[in-house]
Amino acid sequence: MMSNQETRYPKGYFKKNPKELPPILKGCDFHAVTKTRLNGNNNRTTLFEFLPKQFKALLEGIDQTVERMVSDATKKLRKKQRTLKSELKQANGALVSLEEQLDETIAERDDALAQVKQLTKKPSKAVDDPQKVKNLERELQRIKGLFEQKSDENKSLNSQLKNIQAGDQKVKTDLSKALKANAELTKFLTDLKSALVESGVKLEEVAPETSGMSTAGTVLSGSTIKITWPKPYRG
Secondary structure, eight states: OOOTTOEEEEHHHHHHOGGGSOGGGTTOOOSEEEEEEOTTOSSEEEEEEEOHHHHHHHHHHHHHHHHHHHHHHHHHHHHHHHHHHHHHHHHHHHHHHHHHHHHHHHHHHHHHHHHHHHHHHSOOOSTTHHHHHHHHHHHHHHHHHHHHHHHHHHHHHHHHHHHHHHHHHHHHHHHHHHHHHHHHHHHHHHHHHHHHHHTTOOOOOOOOOOTTOOOOOEEOSSSOEEEEEOOOOOO
């Protein structure tokens, strides 16, 4: 028996007043909706009532929706992982190329240093020796600048490489968490169905009619199942 603070709306009521149907019930087969005011809460709480057959369809719909969402999320994560692997491969290639250029620059620098050192040891006999030394010194400065530039590029690429590797690891972690969450939810739904059967609720085999639903249920009796959906308390 309902209290004065309860109002019950049968399914037929919403056929005449579709705008008042709670969004969470769209596309879902249900028995009735009751709105009540609980003690200590000024806001009204909505109770969704399902027959066992309807609740069976609800659970199957939730299961399918979860599988679809996890599948979509897994595809996105794997696509991102492939992109990161491609970027990682490109960064590795650029790093190898830069290291080769750096080795060549170091060889040029060492050769120029050796020539300058050799010229400074010999007595200046030819008129063009001083000019040659100056030219070599200028070349040495150019090579030093090139060496510093390549060294900076090498540091930058190493930093990018570390960031890409970190991103790849995060995608792997997210993928693992998504698969784990799916397994836990699937187990929860299986345990819930088993608990309903053990409680005497007959869940008939029916076709799912709740695509897109996402909610949670509580068994209150052997003939009627209610799902509560309280609004947040506002003090």
